[in-house]
Amino acid sequence: MPVPTRDAPVVHLARPHRPVLVAGTLAELTGPTRGLVELPLRLWWGPRGTFDLCQPTMLAWMYENVLREAIRVTELQTYLDGPTLVRVWPQLNLPRAVRAAWEARHPRLRHAR
Template sequence: MPETLAALKGPTTGVVKLPHHLDWSGHAEYDLSRPARLASMYRTVLNEASSTADLNTWLDAGLLRKLWPTLWLPPQLRRRWEEAFPALVETSRDAA
């Protein structure tokens, strides 16, 4: 878990290829201009990250806030992030 959302400085444009330890599906390339692929990448990183460095490298705070209300995540993972970062809960409320 990052110390702050501001620590998330991942890519925001282009095509991203996640390392094998995060995505071994065979579809590890994500075109960030395609909303479904962007959401899929964020879901994958959030579920599979094994270190804070993974999160800081591949996620962007602004994109995470934008995606958060509609991002499908396991309930425990969502709750952990929302407890650590109440701003994500507010983002979800604002989107409702």
């Protein structure tokens, strides 16, 4: 994890050269909470891009991918739901940097674990 300096804030990387994108508030995440959701190829390039949010494992899988791959706040807002994110947060398999960045911005997620 990067160490903050006096002049530079901590930057968490989802992968080399890609900073983690974090929503400003959980309330702005107003994505679907049930039904079928098709992710664009940019967020999911697997064989099936449709996720059934009624299935807990598929919902978690979609959230993990969006949290790792999003590069625009609108992607987070479109596909994630704030209360659902808090509920499933402990079960998500995320890179350490992604988890750290989101928990630093939203302490409520840290307490959900």
